[in-house]
Amino acid sequence: MKLYIEKLMIIFNREFTGYFRTPLASIFLLVFLALSAGMTFFMGQFFQRGQADLNSFFVWHPWLFLILMPAIGMRLWAEERKSGTIELLMTLPVTNSQLVLGKFLASWFFTLLAIIMTIPIWITVNYLGEPDNGVIFISYLGSWLMAGCFLSLTSCLSMLTKNQVIAFIVSTISCFIMVMAGFGLVLASVRSWAPLWLTEVIQSFSFLSHFKRIQYGVLDLTTFIFFISMIMICISINIFLVQLKKAD
């Protein structure tokens, strides 16, 4: 087990520091911070609402992650396949699960770094009023878990192609479907023809429905299990795809 984690951490470190070896990390962090601040203060009307909460901040996260998570995750496997380094990597004494987990965790913790950098907004709302910090903390946690779902899905899809642009587009579309599954308009249109159980199944797979619950401070077991299960399912498929598509 110790050896397993050691190798996983070596992969993690290479991937995590890899974000900072190119301008990708700074561009991503800048865009994420600018967009989340812009959306919170201007589109979310943070000041006009006059409420001491961060709803106007978290409400945009599914839509922000829709674009930004595929941007982070598109390179995870597509680049390895294009440059041929996958052959080097997979002839090292390491298992597929160590590779997939190491890469995924690196991108997930990079996202955590981006989320942590928005803490000044949390400080601001505490300075202006008396928010429920428990709800805000749970919302942060939920936001990170949802980002993990987007990333694991993107990582999985980036194994299917050598082209990062294709990986980005396919991942964005897939993430969009996962978000839209819980959107009122989509559910209403499904409800008009489908049986109730099907509508409920579609809604239960939606990132948006689960994230909405978290946003109001409800991190119940179902939601937590949903996000963790989604991540684990995507990672398992990813491990299978690495074995299947490595030499294509």
Added chain:
Amino acid sequence: MNLLEAKNLYKSFGNINAVSDISISLNVGEVIGFLGPNGAGKSTTMKILTGFLEADCGSIEIKKIDLSKDPINAKSIIGYLPEGAPSYSDMTVKSFLYFVGKMRGLKDELLEKRLEIMLKDINLTEVQNQIIETLSKGYKRRVGIAQALIHDPDILILDEPTDGLDPNQKFEMRKLIKSISKNKGIIISTHILEEVEAVCSRTIIISSGKVLLNKETKDILKNKKENLDSIFRKITK
């Protein structure tokens, strides 16, 4: 001492038989030259021997370890330079070699020693802090060799190690291979016949995934009527 024993390997992609009943035995001190025209199945065979691809049938034992049953321990005995010497172009030479060394399970102190030896022996000292992307093709190939040798493996598998190198670099590479071959087993795939004559103790010629010739190089060279070039052309036509 036997290092690698591959028996009756088969591999097909759809209807194409890339490898068909190939058996290879590699001993300490032996350098096998793997020759064949383009698409003969050289790279596929090497990928199977290193565990990157699984053979449809056949068996591979690396120092008595079954590659299919214990791939982690079997892979740790092999050093591999894939075709085109791929490496992480955004890393520096030193950090890339450090990464591979760590993945190979070398502890810090030993890794530092091995890094020093590799940088010196493969003439990478002056570019050790340079980003790999900015290096010339020759240097990139040397980085590939260094990563394959970083853990001082018993078996070295090199897929076209001198491809794209200038004559001086080729000479240096062959010298290096010869110098390390005494206590290792090496398999080299190449298109260059003179390379086989210069460094390989055994020559294997394959075409359409089948072994057409498997002989000691000195025995081939004894034949005054035919040289390796004419034999190659005759049997791979």
